[in-house]
Amino acid sequence: MNPNARQTDSLPAPGPDALAQSEALTALIRAEIAGAGGWLPFSRYMELALYAPGLGYYSGGATKFGRRAEDGSDFVTAPELSPLFAATLARPLAQALADSGTRDLMEFGAGTGKLAAGLLNAFAELGVPFERYTIVDLSGELRERQRATIEANAPALASKVKWLDALPQAFDGVVIGNEVLDAMPVRLVVRKLGAWHERGVVAQNGRFAFDDRLVAGDPLVATIDAAIDEANDELFMEYVTETHEAAMAFTRTVCAMLTRGAAFFIDYGFPRHEFYHAQRAGGTLMCHYRHRAHADPFLYPGLQDITAHVEFTGIAQAGVETGADLLGFTSQARFLMNAGITDVLSDIDPADVKRFLPAANAVQKLLSEAEMGELFKVIAFSRGIADTLDAFASGDRSHTL
Ligand SMILES: C[S@@+](CC[C@H](N)C(=O)[O-])C[C@H]1O[C@@H](n2cnc3c(N)ncnc32)[C@H](O)[C@@H]1O
Secondary structure (H helix, E strand, O other), X not given: OOHXXXXXXXXXXXXXXXXXXXXXXXXXXXXXXXXXXXXXXXXXXXXXXXXXXXXOXXXXXXXXXXXXXXXXXXXXXXXXHOHHHHHHHHHHHHHHHHHHXXXXXXXXXXXXXXXXXXXXXXXXXXXXOOOEEEEEOXXXXXXXXXXXXXXXXXXXXXXXXXXXXXXXXXXXXXXXEEOOHXXXXXXXXXXXXXXXXXXXXXXXXXEEEEEEEEOOOOHHHHHHHHHHHHHXXXXXXXXXXXXXXXXXXXXXXXXXXXXXXXXXXXXXXXXXHHHOOHHHOOOOOEEEEOOEEEOOOOOOOOOOEEEOOEEHHXXXXXXXXXXXXXXXXXXXXXXXXXXXXXXXXXXXXXOOHHHHHHHHHHHHHHHOOOOOXXXXXXXXXXXXXXXXXXXXXXXXXXXXX
């Protein structure tokens, strides 16, 4: 058993196969720590915990997505919550395809394939001309699951779907990624009495522990330092936060690849001035195991999700640096409202209680400020689109980035 489990005793224990997988991953991480001289940046620990081939959370066999802990799942995402999410999202994506004169879609991190199936069906219903739906996922394990979902839910369109292991040099079309940026490794940094440290991982007395090392002359850390002081007048004894190099590099790569069209990313997070705020002196790193959120990234490595909120100013800068335009930035609630989610809901007959009630509940969850409506944001980049999309027509917050 993982000794770190003591901190989170009330969580349900994994079965023997899952534990064996976690122990194999723990051994691999330990070996890498030893090979690195005893200290590994947290970002590398997170990368291995999520993506080590065959053993990481996304690359191993964990169930991950679902509605209830009893299914063995850990968290629920918007496409899993309701088909109305895909049906609504299809509208701005269709507008971006039409405005850019392109016909291909590319989805990053497609999860169970529900968003893909929902978008394919919605495009067919809306009469959107499109040729290919390409899925790129770091998790090869999920590919079979995605194929099965698409064949079951959009059988007539399944032949349009292709999977890619590596990105093409250039892409004309529309890119979508829901909750992909938050699944990228982050670096942990800590300011202690004014001095910045990078938080790493060491193996100590048979378990993993944090260990902080001084950093100096790091430009991203200097930017954060300034942002914290600007946003907060308190002097913190200790301020822990994250930097998002992997998500920024990913955005740069996608936007550089985009020769014509648009790229949409939906995720939880804030612009820089809100991210590095007094309220978040403990950072945003979070773990999800069986629908419970907790703060111990060392619990059952490979069996739980590890995630951090997205810092959207950095993402916007990374995209714009490639010469792409910032198409818009707004809350998920505003985006879905502008895109017509209430019209999509009104297509369901309220007398059909069995369908209508769950749909109305899901819409409430997607839009509510207390749930996903405000914390989740939509950011989009474009090349070759002259007009604003309807979904960004009101409430665009690009100026806050
Ligand atoms: C939290 S899941 C979200 C899944 C799905 N989009 C949903 O909303 O249900 C994150 C997904 O992003 C994938 N991912 C992370 N980094 C990626 C990258 N650089 N390229 C492609 N997929 C990536 C992971 O493998 C995982 O499938």
